[in-house]
Amino acid sequence: MKSNQPALQSVIWATDHLDLLDQRLLPEEVVYLPLQTAEDVWEAIRHLKVRGAPAIGIAAAYGVFLGSRHAGEGKEQWLQLVLQACEYLATSRPTAVNLFWALDRMKARAEQLADTSNDYALDACKQFLLDEAIAIQSEDEETCRMIGVHALTLFKDDMGVLTHCNAGGLATAKYGTALAPFYLAQEQGMKLRVFADETRPVLQGARLTAFELQQAGVDVTLICDNMAGMVMNKGWIDAVIVGTDRVAANGDVANKIGTYSVAVLAKAHHIPFYVACPLSTIDLNTPSGDLIPIEERNAEEITEGFGKRTAPHGVKVFNPAFDVTPHSYVTAIITEKGIVHPPFDVNLKKLFEQL
Numbered sequence: 001m002k003s004n005q006p007a008l009q010s011v012i013w014a015t016d017h018l019d020l021l022d023q024r025l026l027p028e029e030v031v032y033l034p035l036q037t038a039e040d041v042w043e044a045i046r047h048l049k050v051r052g053a054p055a056i057g058i059a060a061a062y063g064v065f066l067g068s069r070h071a072g073e074g075k076e077q078w079l080q081l082v083l084q085a086c087e088y089l090a091t092s093r094p095t096a097v098n099l100f101w102a103l104d105r106m107k108a109r110a111e112q113l114a115d116t117s118n119d120y121a122l123d124a125c126k127q128f129l130l131d132e133a134i135a136i137q138s139e140d141e142e143t144c145r146m147i148g149v150h151a152l153t154l155f156k157d158d159m160g161v162l163t164h165c166n167a168g169g170l171a172t173a174k175y176g177t178a179l180a181p182f183y184l185a186q187e188q189g190m191k192l193r194v195f196a197d198e199t200r201p202v203l204q205g206a207r208l209t210a211f212e213l214q215q216a217g218v219d220v221t222l223i224c225d226n227m228a229g230m231v232m233n234k235g236w237i238d239a240v241i242v243g244t245d246r247v248a249a250n251g252d253v254a255n256k257i258g259t260y261s262v263a264v265l266a267k268a269h270h271i272p273f274y275v276a277c278p279l280s281t282i283d284l285n286t287p288s289g290d291l292i293p294i295e296e297r298n299a300e301e302i303t304e305g306f307g308k309r310t311a312p313h314g315v316k317v318f319n320p321a322f323d324v325t326p327h328s329y330v331t332a333i334i335t336e337k338g339i340v341h342p343p344f345d346v347n348l349k350k351l352f353e354q355l
């Protein structure tokens, strides 16, 4: 990647602990927090120190290892600690299905290792479980690169592309999902003009997307969320691409609050609306978007975000972190295995059957 500085990695396994980039402090400060326990990881996920669906899953996988590594009384006790850590970490945030996907994978691996048909020593089991977390992270890098390869086939030189929130390298192991094609375009000398919504209330678009794209030398213009309609109306936007926290079996898409408004605007302006995600974000067990649990966060994110009071004390506040875009607004879903077109209920299922 052509870049002035190496891309920041959100999660780094450092021999015996996790170094986690505190994303709340970006872009002003680059601080890595040393996490030693499952509790540290839970807290980091809950308070958005690590955020973005795949990165949450990766951090949680390491959290399972951290929460079980001190087991000293045999494989039974170790497995119990693994299961407890999985259950506990699952309560950190509700919407991104990658969290539950990663925890299920760690749990399945631990059950396999602890099975009496295996005669692995306890220390070997612990190491193999750590290896699983490392595999989840390294596979995500290749997955995101392939999402970028497929997504790039939808774009042409000099197109204007709008994105919402941060579905970039910071939200994944590398490259991102929605931002992956921008990095690959950059590598290939193709010029795309990216418009990043600032993404109220906690500004992932301004603080993270604008930051990481600018660092990589991608042409990015930051706009307030309420400017998306205007830039579309001016003809500056040829496509929208966003990430997602969960895709239901019918193709409804949960993503950062404000995504639905962008999708409606895109349809009104006849602009394609693309969603980029790994297969681990597609939840065939949830039939439609109205069944996706939507996290509600503290009122203070809206009334005094970043330390300055901007609303009257005692005012009623509604602060959902995500919304659901009905599948009828989605032009295509781009995965590491290719591009899925409507009808999504049929084609998403087919995609998994072909694996």
Ligand code: MRU
Residues within 6 Å of the ligand: 051, 052, 053, 054, 096, 164, 165, 166, 167, 168, 171, 172, 176, 177, 178, 204, 242, 243, 244, 245, 255, 256, 257, 321
């Ligand atoms: O609350 P956040 O910052 O975790 O929300 C993140 C998003 O909504 C992203 O778009 C989504 O997780 C996809 S990240 C590849």
